[in-house]
Amino acid sequence: MTDANLAFKYIIIGDSGVGKSCLLLQFTEKRFEPLHDLTIGVEYGARVISIHDTSVKLQIWDTAGQESFRSITRSYYRGASGALLVYDVTRRETFEHLQSWLEDARANANTAIVVMLIGNKCDLENNREVSREEGEAFARKNGLIFMEASAKTAQNVDEAFLKTASMIYEGVQKGVIDSAVVSEKQKPKRNTVSPSVSNENNQNDGCAC
Ligand SMILES: Nc1nc2c(ncn2[C@@H]2O[C@H](COP(=O)(O)OP(=O)(O)OP(=O)(O)O)[C@@H](O)[C@H]2O)c(=O)[nH]1
Ligand SMILES: [Mg+2]
Numbered sequence: 755m756t757d758a759n760l761a762f763k764y765i766i767i768g769d770s771g772v773g774k775s776c777l778l779l780q781f782t783e784k785r786f787e788p789l790h791d792l793t794i795g796v797e798y799g800a801r802v803i804s805i806h807d808t809s810v811k812l813q814i815w816d817t818a819g820q821e822s823f824r825s826i827t828r829s830y831y832r833g834a835s836g837a838l839l840v841y842d843v844t845r846r847e848t849f850e851h852l853q854s855w856l857e858d859a860r861a862n863a864n865t866a867i868v869v870m871l872i873g874n875k876c877d878l879e880n881n882r883e884v885s886r887e888e889g890e891a892f893a894r895k896n897g898l899i900f901m902e903a904s905a906k907t908a909q910n911v912d913e914a915f916l917k918t919a920s921m922i923y924e925g926v927q928k929g930v931i932d933s934a935v936v937s938e939k940q941k942p943k944r945n946t947v948s949p950s951v952s953n954e955n956n957q958n959d960g961c962a963c
Contacts, residue, residue: 760810760936762922764915765830765863767855768840769848770819773874776905777840778816781915786906793818795826803916805923812919824858831862835925835936836870836918841889843873843902844881849888856896866931869898870918877904 766774775793780786782799797816802809815834817827831837837859841848852871859869873889876882886902893900899917903910925931 760808760923760926762810762812762836762919762936763834764812764814764836764838764918765827765834766814766816766838766840767827767859768819768838768872769842769845769851769855772819772840772842772845772848773905774819774838774840775816777838777872777874777903777911777914778814780905780908780911782814784908786908792820793823795823796830801915803919805916805919808923810919810923812915814915828858828862831859831867834863834867835922835931836868837863838870838872838914838918839898840872840874841884842875843884843889844875844878846883849873849884849892852892864932866925868918868921868925868931869896870914871896871898871900872914873900873902874905876902876909877907 766778768774770792771790775791775797776787778797778799782801793816795818799814799816800811802811804810815830817823817830839852839855839859841852856869859867871889871893873884873886889902890900899921901910901914901917903914905911922931922936926936
């Protein structure tokens with residue numbers, strides 16, 4: 755493969771209200787939205803990063819967490835090389851539903867997909883219902899990478915997206931991930947229901963990884 759113009763497709767999944775759209779907004783536009791603007795169908799965002807002098811476009815599909823959109827979400831796993839699986843550290847039920855999200859990912863995504871587990875809203879320490887240790891243990895048991903983050907303060911937001919990219923890049927180098935999946939920039943298809951917002955906002959960002 756050539757070392758230029760890679761595109762990694764990401765999908766962000768997890769229960770409604772855990773902060774998926776806010777994580778995307780913080781990563782692409784460096785701002786926080788305090789109101790819950792329920793995602794209908796899917797939304798799309800993008801940002802260009804650099805890994806070892808290679809320019810990589812992250813094409814990110816932010817899905818709706820509500821159960822009624824689950825079948826639409828399932829159609830977005832195809833071709834994804836990274837998944838951000840998000841729960842809310844202040845709502846235990848969102849942690850308890852992780853297994854079911856993981857089953858969806860395993861059933862619908864490429865087998866080599868890199869999954870990053872994110873315990874979001876870690877700024878709300880006083881309301882915490884899930885400990886960091888529980889998140890770490892779930893990740894270890896299921897072979898996931900793990901970070902706690904806050905879309906509000908931006909803590910670990912860039913790190914989560916960039917670490918995932920770095921793991922995908924390594925997978926391609928080692929031949930574990932098919933280079934055809936990531937070797938060219940593909941224009942995202944606007945399919946299925948109400949892809950409401952295109953907050954594409956390409957910025958160059960030196961990757962610390
Ligand atoms: N304190 C705090 N609030 C957050 C954080 N991330 C998101 N929120 C709030 O949580 C609510 C839900 O955030 P969204 O990003 O809309 O949730 P979502 O996961 O996209 O929800 P769906 O689109 O319904 O699946 C909003 O009111 C956000 O302001 C965070 O890190 N800290
Ligand atoms: Mg949303």
